[in-house]
Every structure is written in structure tokens, then in C-alpha cells.
Amino acid sequence: MTRISPENPEENAARPHRITDFARNEDGVITIFTIFIMLMMLMVAGVGVDLMQNEMRRTALQNTVDRAVLAAADLDQTRPATDVVEDYFDKTGLREFLTDVRPNQGLNYRTVTAEAFMRTNTQFMGLLGVDSLPVPAFSQAVEDVPNVEISLVLDISGSMRFSNRMKNLRPAAKNFIDIVLVGPSANTTSINLIPYAGQTNPGPFMFGRLGGDRYSAAALDEDDGGIDELFNNTQLPSSDDAGTGSDASVRYVYPNVSSCLEIDNSDFSDDRLPSDGYYTQTAHFMNWKIASEIVRDEDDNPVLFDENGDVVESGGTTRSVMDWGWCPQDQTSIIYASNNATVLKNRIDTMRMHDGTGTHYAMKWALALLNPDTQPDFAQMALPANNLVPAQFNNRPLAYDDSETVKYIVLMTDGQITEQVRPKDTMHTLNPTKHLGARSSDRKTITSKSTNVTNFKKQCDLAKEESRNVVIYTIAFEAPGTPEDQMRYCASSTGHFFKATGKEQIAEAFATIARQINELRLTQ
Incomplete structure (x- = not known):
């Protein structure tokens, strides 16, 4: 029942309508909504500012941790790892935030782990009850020097006499030696140095061990x-x-000054040392008339040398640009599993050019000297009576699947693979003085260029099989066209193939490969 005030019955009757109208009135609603939206936008922007500042501090802290552990993990670093990390944080004014440093070092590795933590005070998120944000940083670096086995294969064919190629190769290859044998890595790195021309000379000891028969x-x-x-x-x-x-x-x-084995096509079907047990000796001969060229200076005048091999202005004799022989002479034979930088660099400085380009032979030896089946041969060469391999490497080559061993072939050439020719008479009296090119009736071809290329690719394919996992770097040195294609085919990937022209590029190619072998890795 409705009650009406006796004082003002009309006013009392209109009151319910006013309340309803007020509830329905929308004047001023948009203003309130706008204020609400603006507050929300300001809050979101403020949160973004806080998060951005937090990320900037996190990045700075993480970068400091990364740089610190990388420097501390370097095996050439002589200071204690903890001191190195702390010094980095001191220099950046972040020392108070370093919470933990854990170095771990062994004979051929060093691991450094570091953690840091700080908090970023918020400016806007405090309105939401978040007064600070955490800034954690963690990093681990390891320089791991595993057992490294390298076959360094260098082209010493006659074409290396052009454009100062041999002159430019020597310092580049020596610098490679210095980089890969630096510091503690020298204790676990062995290098087979394999010069090659028309053939590859394994040296007198291996010649005899594998059944070589001298003329x-x-x-x-x-x-x-x-x-x-x-x-x-x-x-x-x-x-x-x-x-x-x-x-x-x-x-x-x-x-009889060289020791090359006449291996046959069947030897290229596997990755072992030549294993027939009997091989004839490659004859002492030249195919092309290039050995008689003499050393000349930049004015094209003949250079004179004395009996010690030193250049003299007068009273000496001229010297040919290369030694006689399709097979490199014994003083330019393979060096096995060496970590003696002086010995290796001396061989690089003194190796002489020879005739022909038998890259397939060189690749055969390069892979065989990484094959663990060759270990008994290395053990024999390591005996004091032979002294051809350091005693510490008498157990090499190590197993292909050894988790602490990596194997590399570094192959450089300046020309395409040639056919293999021989004198019909191994001991023809003209062989030591007159090239076969002028004696076609005395010459025979034992394998064609295409056969040799096929054998080369077989060895490349064998090396790249997953069970062996040998990493192959190749360098085409001023060798466009076919030799470049051959090197690109053999490389483990396009990133492992290098083209080089001139002194600077060949030096950079070898240095880049060496640095990759010695790579310092940031693991986390």
C-alpha cells in the first residue's frame, strides 16, 4: 500500500520517477571511461619502462659474465680464473653482484662457470605491489684442447714457381703451425706434414716397412x-x-734419392696404408722441362748462391727453382705426427718444388695417417732407434670414435690433378737429365687424369663418412676452374673451402683454418 505524505502528496508521488531518471542518465560516463583508459595506458607504459630498464641491466650483466668467463677459460691465461672474472666485474663496477665463480681445469681443458645477481627497482610496477625485478646472469666457457690429429697437405708442384706462390705459401703455412701448436694445445696436437708433387714420398723407413722394392x-x-x-x-x-x-x-x-711407392688403383678403395706388401719404386725422372729454370731476381737477373745456400752477389752458382724428380726427394718427404714447430717450419722453409700434381696420392696418405689401423706403424716410428714420431704420440692415430679426439685434413693445391706418366725403362740413362716430354717413345701413361680424379674423390668420400668424421679443409690457391671444383668437392662443406689469391689471402686462409681448429667455445 502506497503512503502519501499529507504535507506534499504530489512531490511524494513524483519521487520514484526521479530516481529512475537518474539511473538512466548517461551524462559524464565517457569522461569516467576515458580517465580509466588513460590510467590503464599509463600503467602499461610504466610496466614497459620498468621491463626495458630491467632488460638493459640484465644485458649489461650478462655481457660482463660472458666476457669474464671467456677470458678466464683461455688456456693461455696465466692468472687464476677467479681473479680474472672478479677483475672484469671490478672494471665494470658490478663486483658486488658477482655471486659465484667455479673454475675446473685438467691437462687439456679449462672450464669456468660464473653467476651474478642483482635487482632492478621499479618506478611504476610498485603501484601493483612489485617493488623490484630480479636480474640473474649465468655463463660457462670452456677451452677444450682435445687430442688433435692434423694432416697438413701442401702442393709443391712446379706451377708453384709462378707468381711467387711458393714464396707466399711458406710464411702462411708456418703461421698455421704456430697457431695450432700454441700453448698447452701443443701437447695434444700432432701434425703429419705431407708435401706432394707428382707423387708423395713417405720416406725411406715407411718405404721399406710397406714392402718397397728399390731399383x-x-x-x-x-x-x-x-x-x-x-x-x-x-x-x-x-x-x-x-x-x-x-x-x-x-x-x-x-x-736413388727418393722413396715413393707405386701404389695401384685398388689401394684407393680403402683408407688404410698401402697394404699389398710389395711395391716397386717410382723412377727418378721429370716429365716437363721446368727443372732447368734458375732462380731470378725481380730484374730477371740470375741469383747466385754459395755452397751453404746463401745468396751472394758474385762468385757463386745459379740454382734451379726445383729439384729433379716426379717423386719428391727424401729431404722433402712426409713428417709424421710431429708437434715440434721448429722441425715442421724448417721443412716448410726448405722443401723444394718437384714435377707433376698427384693430389690423389697425397690425399691417400693424409687419410691413412689418421686411420687408427696405422697405430702399429707409428709405434715403430716412435722407437728410439727410429725417432720419427715423438714418444708421446706412439699410440696415434687414435680411434675414429674417440670422444676426445678430432681429426683434420688441410689440403692446399694450385693446380688440377694430372695424368700419371712414367719412363718405360725405370733406369734409362737419360732419366736423370732429360725430361720425358722430349722422349715420347720412352714414356708411358699408367693412369689417366680422370682415373686419378676418381681415386681422389674416393679418398675424400671415405674421409667424410660418418664413421670416420674427418674434417676436411681445402684451399684452391690461385687455381680457378677445375682445381677449384676438385677442392670444393673434397671439403667437408662449402664453409670448409677457401679460395686464395696472393700473399695476404693465402695467409688469411691458413690462419682462419687454424683459428677454427683452436676455437674457444662459449657453451652456455
Whole structure:
């Protein structure tokens, strides 16, 4: 029942309508909504500002941790790892936020882990009850020097005489040696240095161990290319007459100064050392007329040398740009599993150019010397009586699947693979002095260029099989076209293939490869 005030019954009757109208009235609502939205936008923007400031501080802290552990993990670093990390934080004014440093070091590795923590005071998020944000940073760096086995394969063919290629190669290859054998890594890194020309010379010891059969000793006059018997691998019976020459006290004989094995196509089907048990010796010969070229200076005048090999202005003799032989002579043979930088660099400085480009032979030796089946041969070479491999490496090559061992082939060439020619008569009296190119009737082809390329690719494919996982770097040094394609094919990837022209580029190619082998890794 409705009650009406006796004082003002009309006013009392209109009151419910006024309340309803007020509830329905929308005047001023948009203003309130706008204020609400603006407050929300300001809050979101404020949160963004706080988060941005927090991320800037986090980035600065993380960068400091990363740089600190990288420097501390370097095996060449002589200061204690903790001191190095703390010093980095001191320099950046963040020392108070460093919470933990944990170094761990072994014979061939160093791991450094560091943690830091700070908080960022908020300016806007405090309105939501969040007064600060956490800023954690964690990093771990490791320089791991595993057992490294490298076959360094260098082209010493006659074409390296052009454009100062050999002159530019020597310092580049020596710098590679210095980089990979720096500091503690030298204790666990072994290098097989493999120079090659038309053939690859494994040296007298390996020649004999694998069943090499030398051609017979024979007398030969000095004028016909005979050499002092004392420098020869074979000697005449003392009762036999030798050749004659400028020194009446010297017995001159047919040159036998190299030790290349005549391996056949079947040897390229696997990654082992030549294993037939019997191999004839590669003859002492040249195919192209390039050995008679003499060293000339920039004015094209012949350079004179004295008996010690030093350049003289007068009174000396000229020197040819390369040594006679399709097979490199023994002083330019393979060096096995060495970590002696002086010995390796001396060989690089003194190796002489020879005839031909038999890259498939070099690749065969490069891979075989990384094959763990070769370990008994290394053990024999490491014996004191032989002294061809350091005693610490008598157990190399290590297993392909050894988790602490990595194997590399670094192959450089300046030309395409050639056919393999030989004199029909291994000991023809003209072989030591007259090239086969002028004696076509005395020459035979034992394998074609295409066959040799196929054998080369077989060895590349074997090396890249997952079970071996040998990393192959290749360098085409001023070798466009076909040789470049051959090097690109053999490389482990396009990133492992390098093109180089001139002194600076060949130096950078070798240095880049060496740095990648010695890579310092940020693991987390």
C-alpha cells in the first residue's frame, strides 16, 4: 500500500520517477571511461619502462659474465680464473653482484662457470605491489684442447714457381703451425706434414716397412747425372767400378734419392696404408722441362748462391727453382705426427718444388695417417732407434670414435690433378737429365687424369663418412676452374673451402683454418 505524505502528496508521488531518471542518465560516463583508459595506458607504459630498464641491466650483466668467463677459460691465461672474472666485474663496477665463480681445469681443458645477481627497482610496477625485478646472469666457457690429429697437405708442384706462390705459401703455412701448436694445445696436437708433387714420398723407413722394392744400384758418370754414392739410398758393391766425375775420390752412381711407392688403383678403395706388401719404386725422372729454370731476381737477373745456400752477389752458382724428380726427394718427404714447430717450419722453409700434381696420392696418405689401423706403424716410428714420431704420440692415430679426439685434413693445391706418366725403362740413362716430354717413345701413361680424379674423390668420400668424421679443409690457391671444383668437392662443406689469391689471402686462409681448429667455445 502506497503512503502519501499529507504535507506534499504530489512531490511524494513524483519521487520514484526521479530516481529512475537518474539511473538512466548517461551524462559524464565517457569522461569516467576515458580517465580509466588513460590510467590503464599509463600503467602499461610504466610496466614497459620498468621491463626495458630491467632488460638493459640484465644485458649489461650478462655481457660482463660472458666476457669474464671467456677470458678466464683461455688456456693461455696465466692468472687464476677467479681473479680474472672478479677483475672484469671490478672494471665494470658490478663486483658486488658477482655471486659465484667455479673454475675446473685438467691437462687439456679449462672450464669456468660464473653467476651474478642483482635487482632492478621499479618506478611504476610498485603501484601493483612489485617493488623490484630480479636480474640473474649465468655463463660457462670452456677451452677444450682435445687430442688433435692434423694432416697438413701442401702442393709443391712446379706451377708453384709462378707468381711467387711458393714464396707466399711458406710464411702462411708456418703461421698455421704456430697457431695450432700454441700453448698447452701443443701437447695434444700432432701434425703429419705431407708435401706432394707428382707423387708423395713417405720416406725411406715407411718405404721399406710397406714392402718397397728399390731399383738396383748402377754406376753413372757425373756428367750424365750421377751423384755421390754417399747420398744415395743404394750402393754398389765396393768391388764394382763406379762412375767418374769432378772429384776423383767420389764414387758416382745412378740417383736413388727418393722413396715413393707405386701404389695401384685398388689401394684407393680403402683408407688404410698401402697394404699389398710389395711395391716397386717410382723412377727418378721429370716429365716437363721446368727443372732447368734458375732462380731470378725481380730484374730477371740470375741469383747466385754459395755452397751453404746463401745468396751472394758474385762468385757463386745459379740454382734451379726445383729439384729433379716426379717423386719428391727424401729431404722433402712426409713428417709424421710431429708437434715440434721448429722441425715442421724448417721443412716448410726448405722443401723444394718437384714435377707433376698427384693430389690423389697425397690425399691417400693424409687419410691413412689418421686411420687408427696405422697405430702399429707409428709405434715403430716412435722407437728410439727410429725417432720419427715423438714418444708421446706412439699410440696415434687414435680411434675414429674417440670422444676426445678430432681429426683434420688441410689440403692446399694450385693446380688440377694430372695424368700419371712414367719412363718405360725405370733406369734409362737419360732419366736423370732429360725430361720425358722430349722422349715420347720412352714414356708411358699408367693412369689417366680422370682415373686419378676418381681415386681422389674416393679418398675424400671415405674421409667424410660418418664413421670416420674427418674434417676436411681445402684451399684452391690461385687455381680457378677445375682445381677449384676438385677442392670444393673434397671439403667437408662449402664453409670448409677457401679460395686464395696472393700473399695476404693465402695467409688469411691458413690462419682462419687454424683459428677454427683452436676455437674457444662459449657453451652456455
